[in-house]
Amino acid sequence: xxxxxxxxxxxxxxxxxxxxxxxxxxxxxxxxxxxxxxxxxxxxxxxxxxxxxxxxxxxxxxxxxxxxxxxxxxxxxxxxxxxxxxxxxxxxxxxxxxxxxxxxxxxxxxxxx
Amino acid sequence: xxxxxxxxxxxxxxxxxxxxxxxxxxxxxxxxxxxxxxxxxxxxxxxxxxxxxxxxxxxxxxxxxxxxxxxxxxxxxxxxxxxxxxxxxxxxxxxxxxxxxxxxxxxxxxxxxxx
Numbered sequence: 001x002x003x004x005x006x007x008x009x010x011x012x013x014x015x016x017x018x019x020x021x022x023x024x025x026x027x028x029x030x031x032x033x034x035x036x037x038x039x040x041x042x043x044x045x046x047x048x049x050x051x052x053x054x055x056x057x058x059x060x061x062x063x064x065x066x067x068x069x070x071x072x073x074x075x076x077x078x079x080x081x082x083x084x085x086x087x088x089x090x091x092x093x094x095x096x097x098x099x100x101x102x103x104x105x106x107x108x109x110x111x112x113x
Numbered sequence: 114x115x116x117x118x119x120x121x122x123x124x125x126x127x128x129x130x131x132x133x134x135x136x137x138x139x140x141x142x143x144x145x146x147x148x149x150x151x152x153x154x155x156x157x158x159x160x161x162x163x164x165x166x167x168x169x170x171x172x173x174x175x176x177x178x179x180x181x182x183x184x185x186x187x188x189x190x191x192x193x194x195x196x197x198x199x200x201x202x203x204x205x206x207x208x209x210x211x212x213x214x215x216x217x218x219x220x221x222x223x224x225x226x227x228x
Contacts, residue, residue: 006155032215034216034217036219041221042221042222043117043119043204043219043220043221043222044156044204044219045219046216046217046218046219049216089155089156093215094215095214095215096214096215098144098161098163098168098208098215099161099215100146100158100161100169100171100172101146101156101158101215101217102158103148103155103156103157104155105154105155106153106154106155
């Protein structure tokens, strides 16, 4: 019940295109859904996060869409740039401090110039 | 404001040796989490600590692994008698205190290689 499933495993997109990554979770008690960006050899960096009381959150070129009834959420990267090439992880947990995060398996995104 | 610091960044050990990984949380953060990342996989939770207390160790292997976060100094993840399967990247994250949000900020990781 703690799993988070992420797809696709890898994604190639042309510069200027839209990258879409999907995640599904099982535990309906989760109330905090962050996305992390990780470059090779680096630690994951918090990108954007959403709570289940909103259906969409946008920060710059990054948008999270959330579907509570389907227990799914997705990351859209608009106008993808070569610098966005990285591995993206979705996660799920609880908004109160002191709670572990359950991560998806990751999506490797390659943006071709 | 320095981020989460981890050292060493790379650690090579032979089977049977001990590995000690250190983590200093961000200033003002009192919650520390350790995660393990196997090659081509996502991060898996290991343990959550506050100063001098282990709060949740549900992801920690029962044997050979231990963690501490002393009153003074960094948090330490200790792996005794390492085996090849312990080769992975170990990440530490920190978050603000109990009244804060669960925004976890990660360090650069320690990449452990067991020969």
